[in-house]
Amino acid sequence: MAPILNRCATAVVVVLLVLSGSGVARADDALERAYTDVVRRMAHGAGAPRSDGYVSAYDSAQLLRFAAIDDDRTRYLEMRAAIVARFVQTGTHDAESRDDIAWRIHDGVHPEASGTTEALALADALLIGAQKFNRPGDRTLAHQIADAYMRHATTEDGIWYIRNYYNFDTHAYATNSFIIDYLPDVLAAAGEANGAARSYALLDRAMGPGGLFYELVQPEIDTAFPAAGLAYFSPNAVSSIANTCTVALYAARGRTALAHRVLDFGVSRLASLTRFYDVRSGLPISTENAGTPALACLTRLAVRLGDTRARTLLEVPLRANAQTQLAAGNLDPTVATSVVFALRGSDR
Amino acid sequence: MLRLLTRGVAFVLLIALGSGVARADALERAYTAAARQMAQGVGVMRADGFIWAYDSAQLLRFAAVDRDLTRYLALRAAIVQRFVIVAPGDPEAQDDVAWRVRDGAAPEASGTTEALALADALLVGAAAFDRSDDRVLARRLTDAYLRHATTERGVWFIRNYYNFATKAYATNSYIVDYLPDVLAAAGNADGAARSDELLDRALGPAGLFYELIQPEVNTAFPGADLSYFSPNAVSSITNACNVALYAVAGRPALARRVLAFGVQRRAALRRFYDVRTGAALSTENAGTPAFACLTRLAVRLGDERARALLDAPLRANAQTQLAAGKLDPSTATAVVFALRRSDR
Numbered sequence: 001m002a003p004i005l006n007r008c009a010t011a012v013v014v015v016l017l018v019l020s021g022s023g024v025a026r027a028d029d030a031l032e033r034a035y036t037d038v039v040r041r042m043a044h045g046a047g048a049p050r051s052d053g054y055v056s057a058y059d060s061a062q063l064l065r066f067a068a069i070d071d072d073r074t075r076y077l078e079m080r081a082a083i084v085a086r087f088v089q090t091g092t093h094d095a096e097s098r099d100d101i102a103w104r105i106h107d108g109v110h111p112e113a114s115g116t117t118e119a120l121a122l123a124d125a126l127l128i129g130a131q132k133f134n135r136p137g138d139r140t141l142a143h144q145i146a147d148a149y150m151r152h153a154t155t156e157d158g159i160w161y162i163r164n165y166y167n168f169d170t171h172a173y174a175t176n177s178f179i180i181d182y183l184p185d186v187l188a189a190a191g192e193a194n195g196a197a198r199s200y201a202l203l204d205r206a207m208g209p210g211g212l213f214y215e216l217v218q219p220e221i222d223t224a225f226p227a228a229g230l231a232y233f234s235p236n237a238v239s240s241i242a243n244t245c246t247v248a249l250y251a252a253r254g255r256t257a258l259a260h261r262v263l264d265f266g267v268s269r270l271a272s273l274t275r276f277y278d279v280r281s282g283l284p285i286s287t288e289n290a291g292t293p294a295l296a297c298l299t300r301l302a303v304r305l306g307d308t309r310a311r312t313l314l315e316v317p318l319r320a321n322a323q324t325q326l327a328a329g330n331l332d333p334t335v336a337t338s339v340v341f342a343l344r345g346s347d348r
Numbered sequence: 349m350l351r352l353l354t355r356g357v358a359f360v361l362l363i364a365l366g367s368g369v370a371r372a373d374a375l376e377r378a379y380t381a382a383a384r385q386m387a388q389g390v391g392v393m394r395a396d397g398f399i400w401a402y403d404s405a406q407l408l409r410f411a412a413v414d415r416d417l418t419r420y421l422a423l424r425a426a427i428v429q430r431f432v433i434v435a436p437g438d439p440e441a442q443d444d445v446a447w448r449v450r451d452g453a454a455p456e457a458s459g460t461t462e463a464l465a466l467a468d469a470l471l472v473g474a475a476a477f478d479r480s481d482d483r484v485l486a487r488r489l490t491d492a493y494l495r496h497a498t499t500e501r502g503v504w505f506i507r508n509y510y511n512f513a514t515k516a517y518a519t520n521s522y523i524v525d526y527l528p529d530v531l532a533a534a535g536n537a538d539g540a541a542r543s544d545e546l547l548d549r550a551l552g553p554a555g556l557f558y559e560l561i562q563p564e565v566n567t568a569f570p571g572a573d574l575s576y577f578s579p580n581a582v583s584s585i586t587n588a589c590n591v592a593l594y595a596v597a598g599r600p601a602l603a604r605r606v607l608a609f610g611v612q613r614r615a616a617l618r619r620f621y622d623v624r625t626g627a628a629l630s631t632e633n634a635g636t637p638a639f640a641c642l643t644r645l646a647v648r649l650g651d652e653r654a655r656a657l658l659d660a661p662l663r664a665n666a667q668t669q670l671a672a673g674k675l676d677p678s679t680a681t682a683v684v685f686a687l688r689r690s691d692r
Contacts, residue, residue, distance in 0.1 A: 172516035178568050214580075215568060221579050224522050224559065228582065228620065228630075235565050235577030236558075236624065243568060276572065279580065286572070 031319055032343035034326060039066050039336045043075055046082040046105070048333055054104040057087045059333035061121035066337045068129040069347060076129055080138070087122065088145070089114070089168070097168055099148035113165040116181040119149040120250075124186045128348060139190075146190035153195070157219040159231050160198050176218035179206055180243050183250035200254045203247065206232050207258055210282030211265040212239040213247055239279040241266055241290050245297035252304045259305055266298040267310045270317060292321040293335050299342035311345070318342060375663055376687035378670060383410050383680045387419055390426040390449070392677050398448040401431045403677035405465035410681040412473040413691055420473055424482070431466065432489070433458070433512070441512055443492035457509040460525040463493040468530045468594070472692060483534075490534040497539070501563040503575045504542055520562035523550055524587050527594035544598040547591065550576050551602055554626030555609040556583040557591055583623040585610055585634050589641035596648045603649060610634075610642040611654045614661055636665040637679050643686035655689070662686060 042048040047060030060083050067076035089100045089111070101122055103115025123142040130138035152163045152173065162181050164174040184199035206213045214232040221230045248262035265282070266273060273290040277283060295318040302310035322339045325331060341347035386392045391404030404427050411420035430449050435441040445466050447459025467486040474482035496507045496517065506525050508518040528543035550557045558576040565574050592606035609626070610617060617634040621627065639662040646654035666683045669675065685691035 167516065170514060170516035172511065172514035174519065180568060216565070216579075218579075221560075224524065224587065225579070225582065225584065225620075230579040230582060233579035233582075235560075235562075235569070235574040235579070237581040238569065238572065238574060238577075240569060276569075 031322060031326075032340065035322065035336055035339045035343065036070070038326070038331055039063070039333070039340055040070075040075075042333050042336065043067055043079060045079070046086040047079070049106075050332065054106045055086070056104045056334075057083075057101050057115050057118035058103075058121050060087065061118065061125045062334050062337040064122070065125035065128055065347075066340065068125060068132045069341070069344075071132065073133050076133065080126075080129065083122070084141070087111075087118075088141075092168075094168070094171065096151065096171065097148075097166055099144045100151075100166060100168075101145060101148075102168075103165065111168055113167045114148075114152070116149055116152055116162050116164060117178070117183070119145050120181075120183040120186045123149070123190050124183065124250075127186070127189050142190050143192075146187055146192045146195070149187075150192060150195045153198070157222055157231065159217065159219045161202065161217045161219070162199075175220055176216055178243075179213045179215050179217070179247055182206075182247055184255070185250045185253045188254060196254060200251065203251055203255055203258060207261070208234070208239065208279035210239070210277060210279050211261050212241065212244040212277055212279055212282070213262075214279055215239055215243060234279040236285075237278045237280055238276045238285050240276055241273065242275070242294040242297060245294060245301055249297060249301050249304065252301065256305070259301060260307075263298060263301050263305060263307060263310055266294065267302075267313055270313060273317070289321070292318070292325045292339060295321050296335070296338040296342040300338065300347055303342075303345050303347070373687065375666060375670075376684065379666065379680055379683045379687065380414070382670070382675055383407070383677070383684050384414075384419075386675075386677050386680065387411055387423060389423075390430045391423075394676065398450045399430075400448045401427075401445050401459050401462035402447075402465050404431065405462065405469045406678045406681040408466070409469035409472055409691075410684060412469060412476045413685065413688075415476060417477050420477065424470075424473065427466070428485070431455075431462075432485075435512075438512070438515065440495065440515065441510060443488045444495075444510060444512075445489060445492075446512075447509065455512055457511045458492075458496070460493055460496055460506050460508060461522070461527070463489050464525075464527040464530045464594075467493070467534055468527065471530070471533050475692070486534050487536075490531055490536045490539065493531075494536060494539045497542075501566060501575065503561065503563045505546065505561040505563070506543075519564055520560055522587075523557045523559050523561070523591055526550075526591055528599070529594045529597045532598060540598060544595065547595055547599055547602055551605065552578070552583065552623035554583075554621065554623060555605045556585065556588040556621055556623055556626070557606075558623055559583055559587060578623040581622050581624055582620045582629050584620055585613075585617065586619070586638045586641060589638060589645055593641060593645050593648065596645070600649065603645060604651075607642060607645050607649060607651065607654055610638065611646075611657055614639075614642075614658060617661070633665070636662070636669045636683060639665050640679065640682035640686040643689075644682065644691055647686075647689050647691075 043063040047055045047063050049055050064079045064083055067079055086105050087102050089097045100114035101119040102111030103113055103118050123145045126138040126142040154163055161177040164177050166173050182199045184196045188196035208214050215234040217232055219231040244262050248259040252259040274284040274286050275288045275290050276286040278285050299314045299318050387407040387410055391399045391407050393399050408423045408427055411423055431446050433441045433444045444458035445463040446455035447457055447462050467489040470482040470486040498507055505521040508521050510517050526543045528540045532540035552558050559578040561576055563575040588606050592603040596603045618628040618630050619632045619634050620630040622629050643658045643662050
């Protein structure tokens with residue numbers, strides 16, 4: 001469904017771009033309008049399914065966020081109702097899962113587990129909607145979701161972290177955490193000051209010597225490696241510039257220096273930005289182009305940090321990558337919305 | 349308690365070693381005496397207040413290799429009673445081995461390395477004392493171990509533990525959870541074959557194993573194929589050797605590769621290496637556990653040259669550790685097996 005939707009959208013949009021090349025529209029705006037058009041087509045109901053048939057809460061949260069930023073109250077309210085009904089765990093008898101966000105949903109399938117990144121992404125969208133449309137109820141819901149997120153917190157071997165998920169079936173929490181589970185600026189905005197402070201402190205510890213974050217926090221690892229200090233690690237030392245940037249984007253307020261470091265990492269490697277780097281040395285580990293998601297995120301980070309020079313440097317590669325991806329027709333809601341926010345130079 | 353015990357043992361033994369009365373195998377006798385002192389009851393408590401099933405399994409194995417039926421039977425009875433789970437209400441836990449126990453605390457979770465270590469000890473005991481019941485019990489333990497198997501994103505693996513309280517399995521696996529030769533010896537041919545195949549995939553380019561199998565990691569790295577990995581690329585020579593030691597029958601080439609890795613670096617063997625490049629990632633000496641394991645591996649592979657090359661560093665490290673009084677059951681028994689050049 002999603003690929004068909006994307007391809008139709010792409011066909012329409014490529015025609016628009018061709019027209020734009022003929023002088024009908026300014027080149028700068030055409031790409032942004034094309035992406036906006038794609039996103040508007042996806043932003044209905046509870047969101048767009050991915051190729052596995054599931055609708056991902058993270059994707060849907062980005063679409064809701066887009067509707068708020070696009071100042072489209074009708075779309076926002078329609079999506080909000082559908083997303084809350086499908087993803088927020090309200091009718092449960094399990095107090096441990098109340099207000100958790102199902103990480104993905106599928107018709108006819110019970111939600112499997114909570115999503116922590118997903119909870120913060122939805123809280124973020126609701127906070128923007130609350131502000132945009134003067135909806136205090138959405139602020140309250142964002143706070144409830146952030147509270148449920150905080151139930152995932154634990155301390156193991158002296159390390160505080162957010163467990164990646166709660167399994168609704170086994171009623172057990174995961175025993176590890178991914179770095180993308182931390183968006184402390186969202187916690188702060190939702191009024192979870194203590195959770196935000198602990199998350200910022202975790203990010204301080206999770207920054208690797210190469211300038212990217214360690215990807216996982218998993219204190220149990222120390223059982224197999226006593227005294228090796230491997231509770232924060234990246235698998236095979238591989239860290240993703242896109243994951244690191246996504247975290248930095250939501251640490252720009254509370255940890256501005258860390259966010260600058262991540263932006264510098266990306267901008268200084270712009271000529272050949274690859275997907276993965278060695279978390280210790282900062283050397284590239286893959287040859288693959290980092291692509292649209294990384295460049296869109298870095299552009300948004302530059303905007304949030306007010307770094308016009310970085311934003312200007314990022315613009316050409318962002319547009320080139322975004323154009324290629326649009327033509328290929330393999331857009332998902334997260335990438336598409338991120339490009340819109342980047343090209344608009346504003347995501348609030 | 350353990351510390352006091354080992355210091356007392358070390359003191360007596362150092363006097364014996366320093367007197368010049370003892371023959372060249374005085375070190376072996378000293379370690380044998382230390383292992384015998386520990387090999388009582390359920391085993392020895394670690395500094396965390398728990399008795400670890402892995403330690404106790406090594407002591408049971410030692411009693412069998414030492415051909416001490418009385419000690420073996422006493423340990424066996426106590427260990428089986430404390431560690432092997434009898435759970436009429438939870439078939440998923442039946443015959444699992446608790447990874448550690450403590451007085452007054454309910455067992456927390458199964459141990460998979462621990463199950464295979466205990467099965468191995470029972471198989472050695474069954475052979476040494478002609479006890480067919482122990483072979484049957486070993487098979488029950490390996491059957492319970494194989495209940496931890498799952499397939500996720502096309503990757504077969506043994507989940508590291510089953511949590512007795514939440515009734516949930518772990519979502520990952522450590523390389524030390526695989527001892528395929530034990531499965532084969534217990535009669536679990538399919539599990540052994542799958543484990544051997546997993547080890548083929550888990551050997552890193554430098555000659556050590558990736559330490560974890562955790563397919564869920566790929567969620568955060570689409571297309572990067574990181575199901576098998578080492579944290580920060582760090583692999584332990586001791587962990588790799590412990591796995592290779594029990595892959596000699598099924599995967600002798602892999603075992604030889606691990607042995608070669610250690611022997612080549614024996615002059616300055618470190619605890620940790622980069623799983624991709626083989627470059628040293630720590631400055632710490634790999635120590636007695638690594639040298640004892642590599643020596644046992646050389647013996648099992650019939651590589652007398654490698655064993656002879658490892659003899660001096662093994663003895664130097666073992667002597668230092670004995671003098672420091674920091675012996676645990678796993679290290680002490682591994683040294684005994686290494687110095688005796690036989691662990692069966």
